[in-house]
Amino acid sequence: AQTVTQSQPEMSVQEAETVTLSCTYDTSESDYYLFWYKQPPSRQMILVIRQEAYKQQNATENRFSVNFQKAAKSFSLKISDSQLGDAAMYFCAYRRQGGSEKLVFGKGTKLTVNP
Amino acid sequence: EAQVTQNPRYLITVTGKKLTVTCSQNMNHEYMSWYRQDPGLGLRQIYYSMNVEVTDKGDVPEGYKVSRKEKRNFPLILESPSPNQTSLYFCASSRRQGIYNEQFFGPGTRLTVL
Numbered sequence: 001a002q003t004v005t006q007s008q009p010e011m012s013v014q015e016a017e018t019v020t021l022s023c024t025y026d027t028s029e030s031d032y033y034l035f036w037y038k039q040p041p042s043r044q045m046i047l048v049i050r051q052e053a054y055k056q057q058n059a060t061e062n063r064f065s066v067n068f069q070k071a072a073k074s075f076s077l078k079i080s081d082s083q084l085g086d087a088a089m090y091f092c093a094y095r096r097q098g099g100s101e102k103l104v105f106g107k108g109t110k111l112t113v114n115p
Numbered sequence: 116e117a118q119v120t121q122n123p124r125y126l127i128t129v130t131g132k133k134l135t136v137t138c139s140q141n142m143n144h145e146y147m148s149w150y151r152q153d154p155g156l157g158l159r160q161i162y163y164s165m166n167v168e169v170t171d172k173g174d175v176p177e178g179y180k181v182s183r184k185e186k187r188n189f190p191l192i193l194e195s196p197s198p199n200q201t202s203l204y205f206c207a208s209s210r211r212q213g214i215y216n217e218q219f220f221g222p223g224t225r226l227t228v229l
Contacts, residue, residue: 105158
């Protein structure tokens with residue numbers, strides 16, 4: 001079974017600085033997708049960024065970018081120019097191609113942004 | 116507005132009293148799913164549905180039932196709730212297949228079973 005590990009239960013960053021959240025996963029599949037979701041205090045799950053495993057190029061979305069290392073099964077999220085609104089729980093998630101469409105989530109990293 | 120709605124948003128109940136959490140989406144999505152979120156465990160899938168009348172178990176299905184009689188609705192049923200089902204529940208929907216078939220999440224239902 002696929003597993004997703006987020007080794008940092010909590011992280012903090014100063015406003016305007018850069019922070020990197022770690023995620024590793026375990027799978028025997030070759031084709032899959034990876035995601036980062038943000039959950040602010042409102043509890044809404046918001047998709048931040050996504051990556052297809054067959055693409056070597058790292059995905060970027062404005063201030064958010066990933067470092068995808070397929071061989072190492074690592075998928076870290078970098079937030080640049082951190083803003084107070086970035087404070088939230090961040091979940092890394094895996095989904096295999098085809099099958100049940102199930103998202104397998106990590107346990108989450110709570111990000112605090114200090115003014 | 117494209118959205119997934121859940122009702123109720125908050126519910127406090129007692130052990131053994133049957134309840135239903137409704138989920139509805141207006142995007143004509145084939146795929147729908149229920150997750151539960153517990154502190155320190157992330158989100159785990161309870162049940163999912165690939166289309167009308169097609170449902171299957173996720174990772175933690177014990178104590179839950181679902182049905183998919185209409186494409187837009189996917190209710191979660193707790194026939195005899197127990198305190199270990201106290202959790203935050205999310206419904207999600209998407210089109211089938213492909214990375215850009217993003218799963219849209221509902222706002223969550225906070226359930227407390229006393």
